[in-house]
Amino acid sequence: MEEILNNIYQMTAFSDIIAANGTYLVMYLLAFVLLYLGIVKHFEPLLLIPIAFGVLIANFPGGDMGVYQADEAGRIVDASGKVLAENIWEMSLPQIAHDLGLMNFLYYMLIKTGFLPPVIFMGVGALTDFGPMLRNLRLSIFGAAAQMGIFAVLIIAVASGQFNIKEAASLGIIGGADGPTAIFTTIKLAPHLLAPIAIAAYSYMALVPVIIPLVVKMLCSEKELRINMKEQDKLFPSGQKMKNEKVIKIIFPIAVTTIVALLVPSAVSLIGMLMFGNLLKEIGSDTGRLFDTISNSIMNTATVFLGLCVGATMTVQAFLNWTTIGIVVGGFFAFGLSIASGICMVKITNLFSKKKINPLIGATGLSAVPMASRVCNEISTKYDPKNHVLNYCMSSNVSGVIGSAVAAGVLISFLQNMSI
Amino acid sequence: MITNDIYGALQLLVVGMVTVFLVLLIVINLGKLLIWAVNKWAPEETVAKKAAPVAKAIESIDANTKAIIDATISQITGGKGRATKITKL
Numbered sequence: 001m002e003e004i005l006n007n008i009y010q011m012t013a014f015s016d017i018i019a020a021n022g023t024y025l026v027m028y029l030l031a032f033v034l035l036y037l038g039i040v041k042h043f044e045p046l047l048l049i050p051i052a053f054g055v056l057i058a059n060f061p062g063g064d065m066g067v068y069q070a071d072e073a074g075r076i077v078d079a080s081g082k083v084l085a086e087n088i089w090e091m092s093l094p095q096i097a098h099d100l101g102l103m104n105f106l107y108y109m110l111i112k113t114g115f116l117p118p119v120i121f122m123g124v125g126a127l128t129d130f131g132p133m134l135r136n137l138r139l140s141i142f143g144a145a146a147q148m149g150i151f152a153v154l155i156i157a158v159a160s161g162q163f164n165i166k167e168a169a170s171l172g173i174i175g176g177a178d179g180p181t182a183i184f185t186t187i188k189l190a191p192h193l194l195a196p197i198a199i200a201a202y203s204y205m206a207l208v209p210v211i212i213p214l215v216v217k218m219l220c221s222e223k224e225l226r227i228n229m230k231e232q233d234k235l236f237p238s239g240q241k242m243k244n245e246k247v248i249k250i251i252f253p254i255a256v257t258t259i260v261a262l263l264v265p266s267a268v269s270l271i272g273m274l275m276f277g278n279l280l281k282e283i284g285s286d287t288g289r290l291f292d293t294i295s296n297s298i299m300n301t302a303t304v305f306l307g308l309c310v311g312a313t314m315t316v317q318a319f320l321n322w323t324t325i326g327i328v329v330g331g332f333f334a335f336g337l338s339i340a341s342g343i344c345m346v347k348i349t350n351l352f353s354k355k356k357i358n359p360l361i362g363a364t365g366l367s368a369v370p371m372a373s374r375v376c377n378e379i380s381t382k383y384d385p386k387n388h389v390l391n392y393c394m395s396s397n398v399s400g401v402i403g404s405a406v407a408a409g410v411l412i413s414f415l416q417n418m419s420i
Numbered sequence: 421m422i423t424n425d426i427y428g429a430l431q432l433l434v435v436g437m438v439t440v441f442l443v444l445l446i447v448i449n450l451g452k453l454l455i456w457a458v459n460k461w462a463p464e465e466t467v468a469k470k471a472a473p474v475a476k477a478i479e480s481i482d483a484n485t486k487a488i489i490d491a492t493i494s495q496i497t498g499g500k501g502r503a504t505k506i507t508k509l
Contacts, residue, residue, distance in 0.1 A: 133451070137448045138448065140447065141444055141445065141448065144440045144441045147440050148437065150436070151429075151433035152433070154429050154432060154433070155426065155430060155433060158428075158429045159422070159429075164425065165425045165429060165432075168425075169432070240455045241459075242458070243458070243464045244459070244462045244464060245465060246465055248455055255454065256447055259443070259450060260443060263443055264439065264443065399447070402443070402444065402447060406439060406440050407439075410432070410435060410439050410440070411436065414432060415432075
């Protein structure tokens with residue numbers, strides 16, 4: 001009888017969970033916190049809930065839903081030191097599914113190949129309206145300033161001695177506040193750090209409603225936050241009005257793709273797909289069916305699998321170590337510095353310009369579209385209910401997507417072939 | 421090794437930020453050029469004005485409320501949009 005009970009106990013996950021001295025409980029706690037933020041606090045629920053659920057199901061011993069990270073030679077070893085695969089790069093996908101489980105099949109097929117990030121970018125492009133950017137072109141430059149956090153944290157991470165330059169670049173790209181870009185860059189430069197970087201990038205994106213107000217509160221005065229952009233526009237009207245917005249919006253993605261492809265070819269897989277999605281949207285009814293597919297079916301499917309796979313990379317072995325903690329802390333600094341550098345650039349511009357700009361427009365220079373703009377609009381209307389800055393914020397917010405993809409392109413082209 | 425990496429990181433900071441600013445400056449000026457060219461050569465966008473009659477439902481809304489709704493729509497759409505049907509929920 002005792003033997004039967006013991007066998008039943010060994011069959012359940014309890015035996016491994018108890019033997020692991022509470023490390024699994026930390027992961028469950030993390031999953032529950034993320035689920036709480038997504039469900040109750042509504043922080044990016046479309047992303048955070050799949051990620052959180054991925055974290056949860058990946059951490060049940062015996063469930064085979066956690067993603068195993070391969071080393072540079074493709075060797076996979078589990079927590080007990082048992083070799084699960086000698087070289088995963090030589091394994092077929094059905095073999096991966098059979099030997100390592102369903103989640104590893106999805107991860108190595110969709111994420112590790114770099115397939116999903118550009119697909120997500122295509123969907124983002126289809127959901128992006130470049131109208132606010134085109135109407136406020138001069139504000140777009142703040143999308144460049146807000147990339148400073150990427151490079152600042154790159155230097156700090158290298159100086160710490162904990163990360164080599166490729167790992168530091170992957171850590172820094174979290175400051176771009178763009179999940180697909182962070183994943184894409186990390187796959188190219190430091191694939192072994194994909195799990196903590198993806199989770200840090202998406203978690204901080206989901207925490208935009210907390211991080212932006214924090215940085216804004218530290219750097220901006222009430223007087224600055226009360227700057228009314230519409231009144232400034234009336235006082236100092238901008239020159240050009242668009243007589244045919246539809247034509248401009250159709251030509252714009254084609255022209256931007258061409259220019260970026262010529263200057264930073266390594267960014268084309270992101271920018272090209274972003275602009276392709278946008279072009280299908282802007283053409284209108286002729287490509288309506290394609291637009292509908294990429295902005296709904298494909299985008300939603302990609303988001304579900306991306307979220308679950310990213311969450312499933314967060315196993316006890318991958319998460320509870322000092323490198324991950326370094327990435328979580330460094331990612332926060334990258335994020336904060338990006339917001340701060342956008343705000344500082346607005347402040348510097350205001351010193352030399354008669355037409356004042358609300359510093360919140362600088363804060364939205366990081367990607368995280370459109371959440372960053374919505375959060376900044378809420379901040380401005382808190383100080384002045386009539387001061388809606390959403391459209392102005394969207395200008396720097398959308399250009400921030402282009403900016404972070406270009407920054408990623410620079411990092412990839414400089415570092416990808418570098419031997420460490 | 422770390423000194424070399426820091427030097428490389430500083431180099432990336434300069435090259436990266438210059439590239440990002442350069443690309444976005446080009447995108448901004450490209451946008452301006454496009455607007456100028458389209459304004460000059462493309463026909464002006466015609467907004468199809470629907471002559472749809474205002475639904476009867478509007479009549480049941482008092483004039484003050486209707487004026488507020490009209491003003492809001494006008495502000496949001498820059499004067500292009502107008503209410504064609506207002507229904508009480």
